[in-house]
Amino acid sequence: MDKAYDAIIIGAGPAGASAAILLARSGWRVALVEKLDFPRRKVCGECIAASNLPLLDALGIGEALASLAGAPLRRVALMYRDQTIHAALPQLADAKHPWGKALGREHLDSLLLEQARKSGVEIFQPWTAKTVEGEPGRFYCSIAQAHSAENLTLSAPALIAAHGSWEIAPTNDLKQRPHRNSDLFAFKANFKNTNLDTDLLPVLSFSGGYGGMVVGDHATTTLAFCIRRDALARSRLAMPKHSAAEAAVAYVANDCDGVAAMLSQAEQHGSWLSVGPIRPGIRMPKQGGHAFLIGNAAGEAHPIIGEGISMAIQSAWLLADNLAGNKQAMSDKQKQMRLHRRYAAAWQRNFAPRIRLAALFAHVAMRPVLADCMFPLLKRYPQLLTRAARWGGKVQYLDLGKSAADPLAETM
Ligand SMILES: Cc1cc2nc3c(=O)[nH]c(=O)nc-3n(C[C@H](O)[C@H](O)[C@H](O)COP(=O)(O)OP(=O)(O)OC[C@H]3O[C@@H](n4cnc5c(N)ncnc54)[C@H](O)[C@@H]3O)c2cc1C
Secondary structure, eight states, rough: EEOOEEEEEEEOSHHHHHHHHHHHHTTEEEEOOSSSSSOOSSSOOOOOOGGHHHHHHHHHHHHHHHHHSSSOOOEEEETTTEEEEEEEEESSSSSSSSBBOOOHHHHHHHHHHHHHHHHOEEEETEEEEEEEEEEEEEEEEEETTTSSOOOOEEEHHHHHHHHSSSSOOOTOOOOOOOOOOEEEEEEEEEESOOOOTEEEEEEEEEEEEEEEEEEEEGOOOOOOOOOEEHHHHHHHSTTTTHHHHHHHHHEEEEEEHHHHHHHOOOOOEEEEEEEEEOOOEOSSSTTTSSEEEEEGTTOOOOOOGOOHHHHHHHHHHHHHOOOOOGGGGGGSSSHHHHHHHHHHHHHHHHHHHHHHHHHHHHHHOHHHHHHHHHHHHHHHHTHHHHHHHHHHTOOOOOOOSOOSSOTTTTTT
């Protein structure tokens, strides 16, 4: 059986669910396909930048987020070996949302998905998008139910790829690359009873990796980090009887006293999650693709800047702003291709600089030779950390190419 829509969205992370809400509100018939049951935990540091909170208000989950999320994050710290530097986080010029907050992905993603449902989106979950055929103007996406042998074909003139970047999906070109020592593996766990200040966002720098800690909802601390393949291998050699996560966290705690101090008092809450290798970088073709790419599917910043959720929601907003009034144009291949090019240019302007800067920060943080040079400078001028957080995007509004001052101006 075929089911017809105006747009099919693959993936219901922050990017896919946000785009679904916005397009449905503009009168589009939207199918949203998500392979996993929610709520689900996810490898993520779970910080939401201040500049995204007005967007989440507009998406309809602001109140729920405010009641669940952790305290406003007013300070950043850089933890390196036995030293810690503190600095203020930049403040957004918005009386309601001056600072970012942390919220577990099991909550954030479920809230957005529920809002999509309320907005009239047809949700296929847990269904996996298996194949995509066609081209702009008419796509066919075959989906399979996770718990049965049921299959369906969905059709729509527009296809939106929001499946993240960590797994094979029908619209991405994740090729099996040969293993490299520099491949990054990501780990995350939650802890209770840590002594971490609730307004502090520590960034961790250690030999062969970087990470972060934060107190989010229910006074739960999230520890998430990325570690190079060669450093992970060394950690496993040192602890051969332990799991990869246990070996990796012991390695991080050994190199970074701030993590050891946090873990010394903490009780782990839930299991370790891991993913990898992750491949930060820009995936968006210069002229746009055949599918509209949003979130990590379009490009992934090294998680050291903790901006992936923001970029996911902001790119969904940017796309919806470009598409909303153009539903009829979707059936015409040439017109749709023009919209691909326009969206791709706006995407590059908003996100490519952040992704490149995050790569620079990550490479400094992971290399002791570079970190040894940077640390005395940052110790002397801690305000550089504030500036780095600003450059990384913590208070960066989405530029729709209309009004830079108001992220919500003239949309939809
Ligand atoms: C260690 C680490 C720490 C991080 N910390 C932060 C942080 O503090 N703050 C921050 O903002 N960002 C952080 N990030 C980045 C952030 O997690 C991602 O950028 C964000 O999840 C991207 O959202 P998305 O919607 O594009 O993709 P995802 O959240 O990955 O969602 C994609 C969805 O698509 C589904 N899917 C995939 N394939 C299919 C298919 N074939 N069919 C159907 N469904 C499919 C998946 O199940 C998933 O639910 C961190 C990342 C890492 C690795």
